[in-house]
Amino acid sequence: MTAEQARQASNLNPANVLTVLRIALVPPFFLILVLGEGDGWRLTALLLFVVAAFTDLADGRIARSRAEVTTFGKIVDPIADKLLTGAALVGLSLNGELTWWATVVILLREIPVTVHRLVLLRRNVVVAAERLGKYKAALQMLAIFVYLLPVRLDPLNGILMGAAVAATIVSGAEYLNGRRRAALG
DSSP states (O other), rough: OOOOHHHHHHOOOOOHHHHHHHHHHHHHHHHHHHHOOHHHHHHHHHHHHHHHHHHHHHHHHHHHHOOOOHHHHHHHHHHHHHHHHHHHHHHHTTSSSOOOOHHHHHHHOOOOHHHHHHHHHHTTTOOOHHHHHHHHHHHHHHHHHHHHSSOOTTTTTHHHHHHHHHHHHHHHOOOOOHHHHHHHO
């Protein structure tokens, strides 16, 4: 086996499989969320979201514990995260359950930051998520979870999404400030 084959084979590990599974769950989740009617479909969408969100928690831990962190995982994991949260936010907004401004604000932070991280990764610069970014992601997932429940939890859902939007804005500013400091010096 050549070194190139060994490197390619190493991408087929449990963590990367979970990341790919998360991506594979996004289309059925989105279609069920947008097209499904009734509590049964809503619970199905919620279950798919929870399974996908769990893979997000598990893949990184598995990769680190098994020393199987790969370039593939570094590239695809954040894309999988944004696909899942983006699909959920857009689906909820299409359904009229979530205001579009919250979806737009979150996506306006997430897409450029992810693209920037991928550009830096091509230069072999890995930008690890800051603590606030991890809290932001957890708040987004929790808020989406509450919105996906087949019962409305007003005003809890709005409070959680407001906190997620605020954390998204603050973590975006922190990211930009950190990149500016890194560029200066």
